[in-house]
Amino acid sequence: MTAPSASPIQASPGGPAPVDSDARLHALDILRGLALAGMILVHFHQRVERPVGGTEDLIGWGIWIFVEQKAWGTFAFLFGVGFAVLLRRLDARGADVTPIYLRRLGGLALIGIVVQVGFGFRILLEYACWGLVLFLVRGWSTRALLVLAGLAACAWPVIAELTALYAWKTAASMPAAGDRALIDAVADAAQRGTYGALLSARWALFVAGLPHRWRDFAPDSNLTLFVIGALALRHRVFDEPLRHVRLIRGWMIVGAASWALSWTVLRALPAVPFEPADWPLRYGLGLVQDQWLCLTYVGAVVLLLAYRPAWVGRLRGVGLAGRMALTNYLVQAAFFDVLGSHYGLGLRVRPYVYVLAMPTFFAAQILLSRWWLARYRFGPFEWLWRTITYARVQPLRRAPAFARASVAAG
Numbered sequence: 217m218t219a220p221s222a223s224p225i226q227a228s229p230g231g232p233a234p235v236d237s238d239a240r241l242h243a244l245d246i247l248r249g250l251a252l253a254g255m256i257l258v259h260f261h262q263r264v265e266r267p268v269g270g271t272e273d274l275i276g277w278g279i280w281i282f283v284e285q286k287a288w289g290t291f292a293f294l295f296g297v298g299f300a301v302l303l304r305r306l307d308a309r310g311a312d313v314t315p316i317y318l319r320r321l322g323g324l325a326l327i328g329i330v331v332q333v334g335f336g337f338r339i340l341l342e343y344a345c346w347g348l349v350l351f352l353v354r355g356w357s358t359r360a361l362l363v364l365a366g367l368a369a370c371a372w373p374v375i376a377e378l379t380a381l382y383a384w385k386t387a388a389s390m391p392a393a394g395d396r397a398l399i400d401a402v403a404d405a406a407q408r409g410t411y412g413a414l415l416s417a418r419w420a421l422f423v424a425g426l427p428h429r430w431r432d433f434a435p436d437s438n439l440t441l442f443v444i445g446a447l448a449l450r451h452r453v454f455d456e457p458l459r460h461v462r463l464i465r466g467w468m469i470v471g472a473a474s475w476a477l478s479w480t481v482l483r484a485l486p487a488v489p490f491e492p493a494d495w496p497l498r499y500g501l502g503l504v505q506d507q508w509l510c511l512t513y514v515g516a517v518v519l520l521l522a523y524r525p526a527w528v529g530r531l532r533g534v535g536l537a538g539r540m541a542l543t544n545y546l547v548q549a550a551f552f553d554v555l556g557s558h559y560g561l562g563l564r565v566r567p568y569v570y571v572l573a574m575p576t577f578f579a580a581q582i583l584l585s586r587w588w589l590a591r592y593r594f595g596p597f598e599w600l601w602r603t604i605t606y607a608r609v610q611p612l613r614r615a616p617a618f619a620r621a622s623v624a625a626g
Contacts, residue, residue, distance in 0.1 A: 241301070241454050243521050246531045247514060248294055248538030252545065253578045254287030259548055260570035263556035264563050275567035281479060281506065288339070289510030292438045295343055296445025297454065299350055304449070316605060321347050323604030327597065331546060333418045335553040342438070349435075350442045358447060365443040368435030370502035377501065380493035411559035437507055444511070457522035464515045471511030478506040533582040540585045540595030547581070590614075 261279045268276075302320070306313050321344045328341030353364060444467075453460045478500060488494040499505055521527055528535075537544055554560035565573075588595060592612050594602060602610050 242528050242535055243454055243457075243518055244294060244297060244301075245535035245538035246521065246528070247290060247517055248541040249531070249534035249536070249582075250513075250517065250538075251287050251290040251294070252537055252541060252548070252581065253534070253574070254283045254290070255545065255548060256574045256577050257571070258284050258287055259552040260565070260574065261567075263552040264565055264570065266564040266566050268566055272567055275571055282509075285507040286510040286513060289437070289441055289507045290514060291339075292343075292441035293445040293448075293510060293514055295347070296350065296442035296447075297449045298445075299347065299354075299442065300446040300449035303354060315607075317351055318348075319607060320601070320605040321351070323601045326604075327542075327546075327601065329422070331549055333415065333422055335549040336418060337549045337553075346436075346439050346442060349439060350446065353443075354446075358450070361443050361447055364435075365440045366503065368439040368443070369437050369505075371435040373496035373499050373502040377493055377496035380490060380496070384490040384493060411557075414557060414559060437502065437505065441510070454518065457518050461519065464519055468512045468515035471508040471513075471515070474500070474504050475506045475509035475512070477504050533586065536585040536589055537578070537582045539589060540598060542601065543595035543597040544581050544585065546597055 257279050261276055261284065265276055302317065303313060306316060324347070325341055325344035328338070328344055332338040332341055353361065356364070448454065451460070451463075453463065457464065482498050482500050482504065485497060488497065496502075521531075555563050585595070591614060592599070593614055594610070594612065599610055599612050
């Protein structure tokens with residue numbers, strides 16, 4: 217039994233509109249939900265963890281090596297899949313792709329700016345920038361895209377290594393990384409200032425970074441995962457996973473092996489005398505890195521749902537949270553900024569406390585998502601983003617009978 221296919225829908229007379237739950241790939245919703253659960257641990261770890269020692273410190277260490285970059289990586293992979301899903305549906309109904317997709321990126325960029333300045337989370341704006349790069353190469357062949365994925369992964373580490381080696385050989389100084397005074401001002405405002413002071417410092421840092429915004433278009437591991445996700449959808453891995461078992465197992469093995477090599481062989485390399493030349497080597501020049509473990513996680517979930525379809529129903533609540541991934545992520549961003557900053561609670565908790573609190577927080581997001589989706593077709597920010605994307609207000613409220621059937625089906 218294969219995963220449900222994402223069949224295209226017909227455009228309404230008023231113009232193109234997004235699909236509803238009947239044409240969803242449920243594996244993607246479940247993966248988004250699981251990534252959201254991982255991000256709760258990551259946000260606790262990054263924003264509110266109290267420094268501890270001894271055995272308890274292993275909790276934070278475990279989140280770092282098993283969850284942190286892997287949750288981000290899963291979202292990047294799924295962004296690439298979502299990109300390809302949108303293009304497939306637009307192509308199926310003959311819609312003009314370019315304006316719709318550029319509005320989609322523009323909407324994400326606007327949301328990203330608000331989140332970056334308001335709560336200090338910058339990833340959405342970067343996704344919008346990288347999404348433009350992905351859009352420009354969407355017509356490339358599979359082989360060309362795989363080459364791009366490899367180059368994207370190693371571009372910055374190789375540049376950094378060559379720059380460091382040149383500076384070492386010529387005794388030149390390394391370029392400064394960012395405006396340290398503004399970064400310190402943000403950190404100081406978060407620890408001692410009001411929300412107004414923090415907002416002002418974040419805005420100043422954002423404006424100061426605008427001349428360097430071109431760096432967000434530079435290849436990195438996120439673009440690598442975008443490309444891999446888009447290729448997975450192009451080759452119908454999520455539509456027909458049982459026809460691609462060898463491929464899925466292959467990327468799972470590569471992900472696990474890369475993670476293992478990163479934490480054993482690369483971390484054990486002798487230190488390079490010139491420190492700036494050391495990290496690119498321990499990073500495997502971008503090609504061997506622990507973040508690729510996210511591919512193992514993704515493959516495991518896809519195969520579980522393909523071989524054991526009953527798990528789609530068992531993970532229905534996780535999928536509902538994943539259907540509102542943007543809204544739930546923004547709720548997390550606001551919650552943890554208030555929780556950890558001085559203008560809010562300024563809270564610091566021990567690792568065992570937040571590990572116990574994480575299931576409760578995620579269960580609350582599941583219940584809220586279930587309640588909302590029983591009444592509305594999209595999460596509030598998903599609705600806003602889709603309204604921007606399609607340049608017309610999208611219908612939001614469900615008919616009561618359809619709402620009950622949709623939520624029951626997950």
